[in-house]
Amino acid sequence: xxxxxxxxxxxxxxxxxxxxxxxxxxxxxxxxxxxxxxxxxxxxxxxxxxxxxxxxxxxxxxxxxxxxxxxxxxxxxxxxxxxxxxxxxxxxxxxxxxxxxxxxxxxxxxxxxxxxxxxxxxxxxxxxxxxxxxxxxxxxxxxxxxxxxxxxxxxxxxxxxxxxxxxxxxxxxxxxxxxxxxxxxxxxxxxxxxxxxxxxxxxxxxxxxxxxxxxxxxxxxxxxxxxxxxxxxxxxxxxxxxxxxxxxxxxxxxxxxxxxxxxxxxxxxxxxxxxxxxxxxxxxxxxxxxxxxxxxxxxxxxxxxxxxxxxxxxxxxxxxxxxxxxxxxx
Numbered sequence: 222x223x224x225x226x227x228x229x230x231x232x233x234x235x236x237x238x239x240x241x242x243x244x245x246x247x248x249x250x251x252x253x254x255x256x257x258x259x260x261x262x263x264x265x266x267x268x269x270x271x272x273x274x275x276x277x278x279x280x281x282x283x284x285x286x287x288x289x290x291x292x293x294x295x296x297x298x299x300x301x302x303x304x305x306x307x308x309x310x311x312x313x314x315x316x317x318x319x320x321x322x323x324x325x326x327x328x329x330x331x332x333x334x335x336x337x338x339x340x341x342x343x344x345x346x347x348x349x350x351x352x353x354x355x356x357x358x359x360x361x362x363x364x365x366x367x368x369x370x371x372x373x374x375x376x377x378x379x380x381x382x383x384x385x386x387x388x389x390x391x392x393x394x395x396x397x398x399x400x401x402x403x404x405x406x407x408x409x410x411x412x413x414x415x416x417x418x419x420x421x422x423x424x425x426x427x428x429x430x431x432x433x434x435x436x437x438x439x440x441x442x443x444x445x446x447x448x449x450x451x452x453x454x455x456x457x458x459x460x461x462x463x464x465x466x467x468x469x470x471x472x473x474x475x476x477x478x479x480x481x482x483x484x485x486x487x488x489x490x491x492x493x494x495x496x497x498x499x500x501x502x503x504x505x506x507x508x509x510x511x512x513x514x515x516x517x518x519x520x521x522x523x524x525x526x527x528x529x530x531x532x533x534x535x536x537x538x539x540x541x542x543x544x545x546x547x548x549x550x551x
Contacts, residue, residue, distance in 0.1 A: 233313075233347055237328035243308050243341035249477040250344060257308075257343075270299035271357035274316065278416075279287050279397055280353075284323045285330030286416040287356065292334045295360040296420035297494040298435040302369040303429025305402030306422060308339055311345035316354035334440075338422065364429070364543055372452035373497040374433035381457055381523035382508065384421050384495045385440050386467040388474075389414040391490020401545075407469035418494035425496060427511040433525075436499040441491040443542055446531045449499065456528030457499075461488060461535040465520040485542055488533070 234250055242250050246257050257265075274280055278287050292309070297405070299306050311331075315324065335341060340360070393415025395401045396408045403411075425435070434449045443459070450457045461484050466474060470487065477483035500508060505521070512519035533540050 233324055237324055238311070238342060238345075238347075241328065241331055241335060241342040241371060243343055246308070247341070247343045250342075257361075260363055262366055264303040264366050264369060266302050266362045266364050266369055267359060269297055269357060269359040270295050270298070271312075271355060273355040274353035276353075280318075282416060284319070285333070285385040286326040287354075287494070288330030289334050289417050290329045291356050291358050292338070292340075292360075293333065293418050293420050294439065294494060295358050296338055296340075296422060297418065297439065299360055299362040300422045300425035301435050301437040301496055302362070302364055302418045303425045303435070304364040304369065304422075305426060306340045306360065306362045308341050308343040308361050310343055310359040310361075312357045313345070313347045314350045314355045315347065316350055316352065319349075319354055322508075323550060338420070368429055369435070370429055370432050370435040370498075372434050372436050372449050373454075374435075375449050375453035375455050375457070376433055376501075376523045377455055377525050377527045378501070379433050379499040379525040380502055380505065380521050381446070381459065381497070381499050381525060382519055382521050383438065383442065383465065383497050384424060384512070384520075385419075385516060385518055386465045386470060387438065387493055387495065388416065388464070388470045388487030388490060389467050391486060392470055394490075394492065401473065403472055405471060407472055410467075411469050415492060418492065420494060421496045421517070423515055424517055426513060427515070428498070428500075428508055431500055431504045431507055431511075433501070435496060438493040438495045438497050438541070439491055440494070441489040442497065443488050443531060443533055444491070445497050446519025449497065450529065450531055454526075454529070456526045457523055457531045458526055459488075459523040459531060459533045461522075461533055461540070463522055464488060465518055465522075481538075481540060484535055485540065487544060 239250050272291050393411040396411040401408050438445050446457045474483050
């Protein structure tokens with residue numbers, strides 16, 4: 222027997238989602254489709270991610286932050302293709318805890334990010350479930366024709382770079398679960414990163430013509446480096462001692478007895494949503510100019526070599542990391 226939507230599907234659409242709809246192409250959410258015009262000279266880039274309660278967000282996470290995590294993890298995929306975000310399709314499977322106030326919070330979180338990132342809702346679906354809540358979004362963006370970097374563009378001799386800091390996603394989950402013994406301000410900053418990561422859209426657009434390969438760090442730095450190595454048919458060597466850490470991550474790391482084990486946690490934990498990229502050494506100055514312009518940290522963490530797989534070194538010692546990062550079941 223299907224679950225009953227006590228808040229009302231049509232009321233949810235009418236009062237909460239229709240105000241988010243694109244004014245020109247979403248047909249006021251009154252149709253089963255959105256209709257988009259073509260954009261000469263551009264490719265349409267699409268990505269889709271889903272998040273599930275108890276897997277990708279905590280059961281007591283506020284739903285405005287859940288909505289923003291959904292939006293931002295998808296936007297991070299567009300950032301890795303150097304794309305300009307345009308709009309999105311949304312699917313909501315509301316659980317029993319998702320009454321009207323929770324749905325209002327979810328829509329409010331979307332509204333904040335729509336304004337921040339310049340996207341509008343194009344359509345989707347809502348339903349209720351007796352199980353955990355889950356949400357998915359399909360993000361659409363534009364990139365100049367043929368200009369989207371792939372994972373397969375790394376070449377021997379390229380340098381490997383990463384934006385921002387690594388490890389805050391994994392530490393943020395520990396913070397949100399009350400498992401970290403750090404200053405309250407640092408715990409709050411890490412939890413905020415876990416719940417509301419920052420997609421690097423501007424940087425991705427700025428450097429798409431300079432990079433060989435580019436992807437976002439969602440599964441973990443080592444795992445995502447493996448994805449690039451496999452797709453490009455090359456090897457990557459990473460120098461983990463230069464892994465960029467936030468002040469909060471440094472505070473946690475400096476209190477660990479086993480530095481190698483602690484670093485392994487940070488580079489395999491995932492949920493960082495930074496950009497991992499390879500580029501010819503002659504492009505380094507241009508990459509750093511763009512990073513400086515955007516006040517974004519950019520760290521050279523390794524090199525591309527002939528061969529296969531990833532060799533992760535810490536203080537000159539090769540580490541055996543059997544579990545490179547987050548893997549999805551099913």
